[in-house]
Amino acid sequence: MDDRVSSPPHLAISGVLAQLRGYLASASLPDDGRLPPERELADVLGVTRAEVRKGLSVLESEGQIWRHVGKGTFLGARPPQLVDISDLSQRSNPLQVMKARIALEPELARLAAVNGTAADLATLADIAVACREAETWREYEAFDSRFHHQIAEAAHNPILLALLETLNAVRRAVTWGRARPSHSRPPADHHSFADHDRIVDALSHREPATAADAMRRHLQNVEDRLVGRLG
Amino acid sequence: MDDRVSSPPHLAISGVLAQLRGYLASASLPDDGRLPPERELADVLGVTRAEVRKGLSVLESEGQIWRHVGKGTFLGARPPQLVDISDLSQRSNPLQVMKARIALEPELARLAAVNGTAADLATLADIAVACREAETWREYEAFDSRFHHQIAEAAHNPILLALLETLNAVRRAVTWGRARPSHSRPPADHHSFADHDRIVDALSHREPATAADAMRRHLQNVEDRLVGRLG
DNA sequence: CACTATAACCAAAACAATATTGGTTGCGAC
DNA sequence: GTCGCAACCAATATTGTTTTGGTTATAGTG
Structure with missing residues (x-):
């Protein structure tokens, strides 16, 4: 359990989580609540895309955000789908x-x-x-x-x-x-x-x-x- | 009132109408009931596009077909629009x-x-x-x-x-x-x-x-x- | 081995450019 | 005037490209 030099894995994830929460609180998002794509977020926060995804997964399970392929990642609850x-x-x-x-x-x-x-x-x-x-x-x-x-x-x-x-x-x-x-x-x-x-x-x-x-x-x-x- | 040579206007229209009705009865249309575009119909039936449109207007007022710009002309009743x-x-x-x-x-x-x-x-x-x-x-x-x-x-x-x-x-x-x-x-x-x-x-x-x-x-x-x- | 960073790939959706299509208008011929 | 003809318009479809979240393979690192 050595966390002097670099954060061990299970702590690194929570570190990304904190970064993400901070980002959501500070960053000014567009009206539709869309946040930058994962690749860009990884670049901005200086971490791997995989790590960003882990953090976003937590936020999603918390109901803070919702995601959809091709659409992006958004703040708040997932909108109900229209009638098919x-x-x-x-x-x-x-x-x-x-x-x-x-x-x-x-x-x-x-x-x-x-x-x-x-x-x-x-x-x-x-x-x-x-x-x-x-x-x-x-x-x-x-x-x-x-x-x-x-x-x-x-x-x-x-x-x-x-x-x-x-x-x-x-x-x-x-x-x-x-x-x-x-x-x-x-x-x-x-x-x-x-x-x-x-x-x-x-x-x-x-x-x-x-x-x-x-x-x-x-x-x-x-x-x-x-x-x-x-x- | 001379109708020996060519049909007078008001009869020519009914002629196109008959042609159209015949077309609808005989032609095998795709599953969605879409019939050829007006320009093509005019060509096939050998009449003006304006005449085709007059005939289609009658059929539309009869409820036989419905039309929409960009979509085309279709058999049957106009489908209800989805909720916006x-x-x-x-x-x-x-x-x-x-x-x-x-x-x-x-x-x-x-x-x-x-x-x-x-x-x-x-x-x-x-x-x-x-x-x-x-x-x-x-x-x-x-x-x-x-x-x-x-x-x-x-x-x-x-x-x-x-x-x-x-x-x-x-x-x-x-x-x-x-x-x-x-x-x-x-x-x-x-x-x-x-x-x-x-x-x-x-x-x-x-x-x-x-x-x-x-x-x-x-x-x-x-x-x-x-x-x-x-x- | 366990874990991870990196890249590549995939399918869904957005986006952009083009082509069709019903509706309309203007013009010339008769 | 009426009709044929062509051009034009706006809505929609169609097609191709790009973006995006999700997944997988591979190699690197301790």
């Missing part, structure tokens, strides 16, 4: 999609009852009619999608609208089992028609709680049929 | 963020009560304790953020987790007015401590409705203080 639709759709199933819809859409209906303009609701009523008159399942589903999207528009909350659109993107990417015959069409007594009417009615009467409840029941109906409890 | 956090945060305000949280998080709490593992809930309880012991507002907010994130983890729904993370990214980007003094800390009777406890309690007793309600009340408290009705 294809990845997300492969880690999800239709039931989880329904649960997400049940979380979002009743609240969207509630907000639409408060924030929606008369023009918003008129458009929505038109879409509900178009749903009834669709001549194929494919056409119906397109209008049904627009129906729910229009409610999100009427809520006038750009964040929730963006979240619903993300959810819809995942929904399209998730493989759904049921492939309906292209020639058939939704029956005249399809439950969604009445569901949609109840939602439109509650919105036009500006009843937030009723609208949210109608939407929740509607989606619950869809989920029940998905799981096989009905339909 | 910085853009979204500039078009939103803190109240809308709260409304979005109120839409998502109570339902996440409900799912966490059903799907969360014992380990999930133990971690959550630890974080709740850390919230109480935080010595600065900044530290408290970091733990509070982890608290809500952990509930989303416990819900075991990757879609909703991704949506909450997107929402949190927007939340960070939105400029919040209140800048608390860095030396102060949350008071011991801060309402969130009791709120968190009620949520943890409901989850550990596996009571979905109670958990959702506790979360909703918690967020409502936060919103009330934001709007200035309280605290």
